[in-house]
Amino acid sequence: MALLDKINNPFFQEVGDLARFTGRFFREVVKPKQEWEEFINQCYWIGYKTFSLVGITAFIMGLVLTIQTRPTLLEFGAESFIPSMVSLALVREIAPVITALICAGKIGSGIGAELGSMRVTEQIDAMEVSGTNPFKYLVVTRVLASTVMVPILSSLAIAISIYGGYLGVNLKGDVNWSLYWYQAYDALIYGDFIPSMVKTIFFGFAIGIVGTYKGYNSQKGTEGVGRSATTAVIVASLLVFILDLVAVQIADVLGLT
Template identity: 85%
Template sequence: MALLNKLNTPFFQEAGEIARFTSRFFREVSKPRQEWEEFVNQSYFIGYKTFTLVGITAFIMGLVLTIQSRPTLVEFGAASMLPSMVSVSLVREIAPVITALICAGKIGSGIGAELGSMRVTEQIDAMEVSGTNPFKYLVITRVLASTVMVPILSSLAIAISLYGGYLGANLKGDVSWSLYWYQAYKVLIFGDFVPAMVKTIFFGFAIGIVGCYKGYHSQKGTEGVGRSATTAVIVASLLVFILDLIAVQVADVLGLT
């Protein structure tokens, strides 16, 4: 009994509710007639509206990483390895994770606040009364859109951050355009791109499902909407790190690292 009482905590209750919410998503998404028009709209808002923030962050990230890494490599006489080191770091880990965290903050909070306000103002209840399936229209479209758009944003972030690295390499050095990209790509292998792209799919799904869950089950009142948006960011960011840890371990077991 003591063990059961310990397990009966808000953390495990929340985890169970999210798991049940996720299982409902897979049941509903397998049923016919998807809301493709709403899916396109959400892809636009999630992808296009987030691209500027992701692009600026990626550019600064590549620039700063190159500038800070250069003195250490110069000290060891390995300045020529700068493009290779930057490209491997950005492709494997930094760009996908930072992009996912940005999306967790912007997309997760946005979905949580939007669905939370709809729950508080009883718009979701009105959709149920009118015969519309609010779960399929509101949840499935947003989860699918985030699952598709986060990998795309991550790919763009990798390209932009590598360009930022090129500018950083030329602030105190002189690396030609062709030489930089040759050195940046020659060390990258198939096992660098695949795990990075696969895990961003799970990042996007986790961000979408958590944001939708928090908003869909928001408590009454404006305080509940704010709590839904805040907790959506916290839980989604935590899941990003957990999924990244799992992805690294799986890639290591498969020999892709």
């Protein structure tokens, strides 16, 4: 009886429903025909419309990181290591994770609210009646767009944040432009970039699948729409941290750290 109660636990039911939803996504994504026009439209909204927020955050992130670390390194006479240290921290961990969290907040909540509104106003039901496949049009396109655009946004965030680090170094010093970039990139190897880019693909997929799942299965009217948007952000953010932990462990086992 205790085992039955655990199986009927809402948490495990939610995990099972999400797993079935993900399985349906993989089945639908290989079936013709693909909604390329909607996919490109979602790439525009997910990527281009989020870039300004990501860019500003990345710039401030690089600037603040440099300013905060400079006094400590200055005490040990290691000020010359600031460019390499900042670039390693940003490329390996900070920029990809912060970018994913921003996308979880903006994209996850937006998708959850949009699909939730369509569900409670019966627009999705109307699409099913008219012969359109709402899952492929609404879910597959958004998940694919999120999976593609989050790594691109992360790459741009890395470049912008390193530039912010350059300005941070020169606030209380005078470092040549070419010298800064040489030191920043000389400390990096492909083993730093590859795990960073690979995990952002999974970040983007997790954000997209959670946002669409919560919105597509929204219930209880307008209250359910707000709940879908909120829980999409919470679950997606949590998954970002879990996936990051797994990625770090895998990279460590493969000797990429």
